[in-house]
């Protein structure tokens with residue numbers, strides 16, 4: 379039996395998969411279907427504990443949410459809490475150390491992806507040192523913006539890059 383949080387998508391047997399799904403499945407609050415039983419992944423929001431399929435919450439954020447006022451941009455469809463990240467996961471986590479761990483790991487993965495604004499130093503990243511993506515110069519060195527320029531900029535996300543990452547990691 380895979381313990382929760384220690385599973386990356388491969389099961390040794392169909393029975394093991396069934397047991398895992400029975401133990402850890404939860405209902406998506408957009409399509410109201412069980413997530414794992416439908417062969418999907420959870421999309422965990424950093425700002426609240428509501429449960430969604432990765433696909434449902436991505437679609438929500440890329441279609442409905444964009445059409446509404448800026449105030450609702452990047453919010454949870456249930457509680458309206460803003461979330462900057464949708465973390466793909468094979469298990470649902472509610473707030474606490476497990477969730478912090480999941481988000482930390484995801485942020486670490488994002489940090490290995492080149493920032494398209496920075497573009498190897500040819501561009502200027504509006505998020506400066508608070509950017510979640512990698513600022514590596516063409517010569518291979520990591521770049522840090524001077525402290526005086528540093529500030530926290532809200533809304534640091536690059537959905538298309540997240541999507542590419544999800545594809546690369548075999549998420550859907």
Ligand SMILES: [Zn+2]
Nearest residue numbers: 406409431434
């Ligand atoms: Zn769903």
Ligand SMILES: [Zn+2]
Nearest residue numbers: 426428454457
């Ligand atoms: Zn919520």
Ligand SMILES: [Zn+2]
Nearest residue numbers: 493496503509
């Ligand atoms: Zn950047």
